[in-house]
Amino acid sequence: MASKTPTMTEVLRTRQIIDAAKICFKNHGFHGTSMAILADFADLSVGQIYRYFKSKEALIEAIVKEIVYHRIEVLEARGFNVEEVAQMLAERDMGKFDSEFAIDQILMLEVTAEASRNLNISRIFKDADRESCNRLNISLRKKYPHFTPQEIAARVELFTVLASGSDTRFLVEKKFSTEELRKIYLNIFNSVFTEKHSEHPQ
Amino acid sequence: MASKTPTMTEVLRTRQIIDAAKICFKNHGFHGTSMAILADFADLSVGQIYRYFKSKEALIEAIVKEIVYHRIEVLEARGFNVEEVAQMLAERDMGKFDSEFAIDQILMLEVTAEASRNLNISRIFKDADRESCNRLNISLRKKYPHFTPQEIAARVELFTVLASGSDTRFLVEKKFSTEELRKIYLNIFNSVFTEKHSEHPQ
Numbered sequence: 001m002a003s004k005t006p007t008m009t010e011v012l013r014t015r016q017i018i019d020a021a022k023i024c025f026k027n028h029g030f031h032g033t034s035m036a037i038l039a040d041f042a043d044l045s046v047g048q049i050y051r052y053f054k055s056k057e058a059l060i061e062a063i064v065k066e067i068v069y070h071r072i073e074v075l076e077a078r079g080f081n082v083e084e085v086a087q088m089l090a091e092r093d094m095g096k097f098d099s100e101f102a103i104d105q106i107l108m109l110e111v112t113a114e115a116s117r118n119l120n121i122s123r124i125f126k127d128a129d130r131e132s133c134n135r136l137n138i139s140l141r142k143k144y145p146h147f148t149p150q151e152i153a154a155r156v157e158l159f160t161v162l163a164s165g166s167d168t169r170f171l172v173e174k175k176f177s178t179e180e181l182r183k184i185y186l187n188i189f190n191s192v193f194t195e196k197h198s199e200h201p202q
Numbered sequence: 203m204a205s206k207t208p209t210m211t212e213v214l215r216t217r218q219i220i221d222a223a224k225i226c227f228k229n230h231g232f233h234g235t236s237m238a239i240l241a242d243f244a245d246l247s248v249g250q251i252y253r254y255f256k257s258k259e260a261l262i263e264a265i266v267k268e269i270v271y272h273r274i275e276v277l278e279a280r281g282f283n284v285e286e287v288a289q290m291l292a293e294r295d296m297g298k299f300d301s302e303f304a305i306d307q308i309l310m311l312e313v314t315a316e317a318s319r320n321l322n323i324s325r326i327f328k329d330a331d332r333e334s335c336n337r338l339n340i341s342l343r344k345k346y347p348h349f350t351p352q353e354i355a356a357r358v359e360l361f362t363v364l365a366s367g368s369d370t371r372f373l374v375e376k377k378f379s380t381e382e383l384r385k386i387y388l389n390i391f392n393s394v395f396t397e398k399h400s401e402h403p404q
């Protein structure tokens with residue numbers, strides 16, 4: 001991508017390439033998508049794509065950052081409302097406010113699997129996760145100032161596990177009542193985010 | 203696979219093929235693993251492999267079932283001990299008692315991603331999930347007879363989300379104290395699995 005302030009054409013072209021790449025990656029996977037297939041789908045030349053993204057991995061990095069940061073921004077904008085989060089998790093739909101969510105879920109699964117065998121993708125995945133956890137950490141610290149940094153960090157992880165876990169399950173049938181699961185999540189959040197716990201005796 | 207009782211040779215051969223396939227799929231992905239690559243790695247002929255598995259998908263199905271059922275069996279054998287489960291989740295290691303666990307995690311991520319674009323893999327994934335949830339449902343009903351079927355089903359989903367979510371995170375660095383997260387999980391399990399909740403007032 002150009003290092004100076006991008007022109008409107010460059011911004012639109014970048015958008016066009018990213019949108020096309022997301023659909024190609026979703027349909028064919030990373031391995032099944034060559035720059036030629038992508039160029040064809042985006043109605044551009046391979047040269048035009050390389051002008052904006054120097055490799056398929058640079059494109060994957062841009063997509064992963066966009067997905068991960070967008071999710072955090074949605075949570076931040078809505079003030080990490082536990083009622084809403086419980087509802088979204090129970091519906092397996094952390095993208096309630098985002099029409100692109102289903103494709104984003106699939107792409108993040110693809111990235112996670114690919115990270116296990118490709119060091120560059122692994123670095124992209126880890127960087128995005130670190131940034132996302134940092135931002136969630138800052139939000140939660142502001143919202144729950146009575147917790148220690150260690151308590152906040154564990155809660156960031158809990159939330160991330162719940163969100164990622166729900167993502168992996170959007171394909172399988174629901175074998176539970178959404179309302180029943182929502183109540184459980186809400187109780188968990190009300191308990192984990194408002195009280196200081198000591199361990200229950202067995 | 204032979205439909206009559208398999209001979210010892212057949213059992214060992216099946217094992218040999220599955221073990222080789224798991225390593226090939228982990229290293230090259232499903233798409234990057236042809237039957238020829240697999241045969242070469244397993245030191246067998248392509249014909250020998252087809253005698254046992256009529257397609258790559260039949261092989262994936264055998265692997266997925268083995269992974270999913272094995273996990274449930276470990277939990278069943280240990281009586282769904284909440285202390286142990288909290289510890290394993292906090293360590294992101296639901297395979298504490300299983301040396302094959304890291305490779306299984308990667309393969310399940312691969313299957314989940316692939317299920318979004320391949321109807322046969324999607325069916326395999328859904329079938330294994332249904333069977334796994336059924337078995338967990340039966341275990342939890344036995345252990346917690348005071349819950350209604352609906353309450354049990356929601357708890358099965360909660361547990362599955364936590365386990366799958368932890369799986370997706372085994373590659374990223376730990377940014378939290380395992381002990382702090384273990385305490386949170388233990389409190390969640392003690393609360394979700396022993397009490398009947400009403401919703402907290404806001």
